[in-house]
Amino acid sequence: MNKRHFKKSIIPLLGLCATLSFSACTEWTDVDNKVVEYPAITEQNPELYAQYLTKLKEYKESEHKAMYVWFDNSIKDATHRSHHINNVPDSVDVVVLNSPDSLISRELEEMQELRDDKGTKIVYSISLESIKADHNALIEETEEAKDLAIEEATKKAEADLNAAKEAGNENAKLEDFLNLEEIEKDFIIPEFEDFLTEALQDQIKIANKYNYDGIIVGYVGKGTLHMFPDEKKKYTETENLFLGLINSWIERNPEKMVIFEGKPQNLINKDILQISKHIIISTHTASNSANITFEVGTAIAEGIPVDRFIVTAQVPSLDPNKEEAGKWANGTLAIPSTATWATGKFTYTIAGMGILDVNTDYFTQPSIYTLTREAINTLNPSLK
Template sequence: MKKIFKHTLPALIACPMMLAACSEWTEPESITLRYPSIEEQNPELYAQYLESLNNFKTSEHSIVIVSMNNLSTAPANQSQHLTTLPDSVDYICLNNIFDVNEMHITEMDEARKKGTKVLGLINFDAIESAWQAILEKEAEDASNTETSEKENELESENETPDEDPAIVNARRFIEYCKKETARQLDAINALGTDGIVINFTGFDLNSLLQDEEKTVAETARQGAFFNLLTEWKAAHAGKEIVFKGSPQNVIGKEILVESKYIIVNAHSAKNLYEMSYLVLMASAKGVPTDRFIIGVTTPYLSNMGDQYGMVNGRSAIVAAAEWTLQEVPDYIKAGISVDGVEQDYFNPTKIYPNVREAINILSPTAK
């Protein structure tokens, strides 16, 4: 035992000295393992795959559109990358068009190599919500001051104090809507997307029947939005338009004719029958019925606690694919649209499990 101790003691003493010396030589560095991609391993085979994929997307098949709530910052995980989406996705819509990070701009080109088109969201509903917030803030300020900011603006514009505030606000909204729509289109042009998704809900036009004054007012209100889009389309003939929302509530149906697809928002549908009902409601006079896409979402809870994105206790994405395959005589089902697609990424066994299952249902040969 003494002999062993005699030989080990110097070694024990030397260890701290060696460690101290090593720490002076170099700083420890993490090792990054890099695995070659399929493209690098077999470029010829990958080129054949891309050719086959592009041929598939130009063929007649059920369309898959996904929208992503893209962050302005660089992707923090794989769910935020465009390149991790299933290759068979036809369109990717970026909901945030004002501040797209450089990584996504680069990945837009990578997606295009696979025949995937990247669109940007033009959102009337967001414009309308922002305007309502402005009016609420003005009302709050007016209640706390003797003379509101709005009244000062009216005086500066030589408008009479007795003018109906509703008429004034309607006129103000038209100018605000034009400005915000132009701002969105400028962002689209700078981003260089392959087209746009127009999000418009509106309200039931039946409420305007036999009320000419309201009809004229709503026509002007919608015109502030859609007229600029029509002009944009005329100036960008190679770009695509996809309508999303409630097409039956659009007064000027020409923009729907210009749209390649019409997404009917079915976030609230609890079964396949409700999906069919929503599409039938959308099939108003003047609405093209040969290009309907059923719009669903990944699961989420509304502010009121209502559950969306589930149909009969399962993913609405998969249910939408099954609904699409059920042929009907009244209209054509062109495919599905999935909102919040990044939320479908996380799964311990397979990424984007519901989107992939839906693709397999719609196009069993697709990958």
Template sequence: MKNKLKTALGLFAMGSLAMVSCTDVESVEIVQPTVEETYPESYAAYVQALNEYKASDHKIVYAWFDNSEKVPQSAGQHITSIPDSVDVISMMYPESLAEFELNDMEEVRGKGTKVVYTVSVPDIEQAWVDQQFANGGDQSTMTSEFNAYLQTQLDALFACSASFDGVIVEFVGQDPTFMTETTLAAYEAKQNIVLNAVSTWKNANADKILTWQGKPQNLTDKSILTSCDCIILDIDDVEDTNRLMLTVQQALTEGVPTDNILIAVSTTPESSSDTSYGYWGSTRALGEVANWVSAGYPATDGFTRAGIAIYNVQNDYYATGGLYTYVKEAINTLNPAPTK
């Protein structure tokens, strides 16, 4: 399978290089043929190899993409520029898709890539807090009002799914271990609104991807996790592999599946002078996490290091001149996979 993949990629690359010489210095508008049009057999072999690869047993790669720009000015604002070996792309703004986005989604689907979006409970909670403070209210005393707001927001977000291949549900919550009876009841009421919304959506969309993100150990009812394709663990406060292992072990409480764990990690900012995120000390966290995931031994760990999920994937396009250099390096560390 891997040899077929490399052969198809080589043919595709040769076609791409051949097209570079097809230029004209005259001041006229020239419509260049695509690689697909110029080398249809090589391109078809490449696409077939991609689909076979993504259907095979390999380390999974998710990537979050900022699609806030609805009038694109560069290739970096298209998901079609993301490396073809990414398995799942999550669009950060699913509500109003432009025509070019719908077309891009169809193009990447042809290469076996799924397109999803995130339903983030923490974002809903933060929006509620901001709204209450702006209106001079106290969000902590408005449990019933918040629950109604939460239900409305969840309904609106899940209604966006028709154009997508699935959703990521982000729920962090709190450790319920030492909650008082009253606090636990309120916490479970909020949690159950989320779980019921997710279950309703999944029952109506059995063929679509459902992914859980956050801290699954904070769920008092973990039954929804058995319906999830993957579980993404955030590592915001992690800066070394020892802490990373501890974070995973803390998440894998009773009832949390252990065979589909992905680690979320960010690219670094576009500017090399900005080190505010995406680093472990002076080292890029993306490469460190990819190495850690690829080196996993499930028999001794007690869980499967199934892959990674990359925040701010578009940063790497702009930071490396459109090459997605560090994202491709991470993917190749995880799998000998095709790259653009």
């Protein structure tokens, strides 16, 4: 199907089904909190809806700017539509689950529905920086626990020492009652390389366990230009270990999608970028368009494909204490502003954008997922 014919065929269906879907939720609540039942869209016109789903999946396979959304699925006892994965806008291409493990049957069913009916991909992130943060947290927790154990053991040893001396043992010493080496054996912290290997193996298993469509490989790293030789050697070994385990999984699962997120310019071995569907540049903290341009510009280096960049923005927070979240310095909302920026002309290709905290956008007025839908329409105006 050529692109012009495809647009003409899907636009009426998208428009009509969107109209139906807003009036076809199974439950709506009026001002008196009375639940009113409406027939689902599949009951109103199942034939039309089937055509719509077919065109929707064709659209996602066609050339367009992709939409990624990060979904908080930490709430398992869903009490609101914003908790349901399958309630994100139909035109979303990829859903990233923030809590990828310990999925319940409801989540698995909703994931399968999105995948089968709407052609939506479900992925999760494996981040080197997150694993480092977990290791640092383990070190801190272990050190605190060890200090507490030593403190308690020392108090007991001192009490035992005093008791021994009162019993007439004047030659007794504290070390007779306190064995620090024995205590420290209970608080051994694994080396980062061992911790990384175990954490990676556990996280990679999740992809096949829950039949994810792929993974996001998160890697920020740092510049190596001014590193001392020993520092660069250690840095290279860590990268090789991380990417080696990832690449081993990729080779065994060629059907799975791979996406890179972070700072590609800091990779020593950039081969993984060639097989990555997209390269996500985190711009959700940008305060203006110049910040986004800078972040993408600095990500361009030798060996980095420039035809697949994704930029990100954040939904404004519902917390009144976080009024700056999701906004640029001039007060404009980051999502529509980023989407507009992404439609510009560059020497590189902006292949789409990603939205963080998408669940919060469910509550954006005047409709559900207002900012996400607006961004999709801006990126792909043929859908309007």
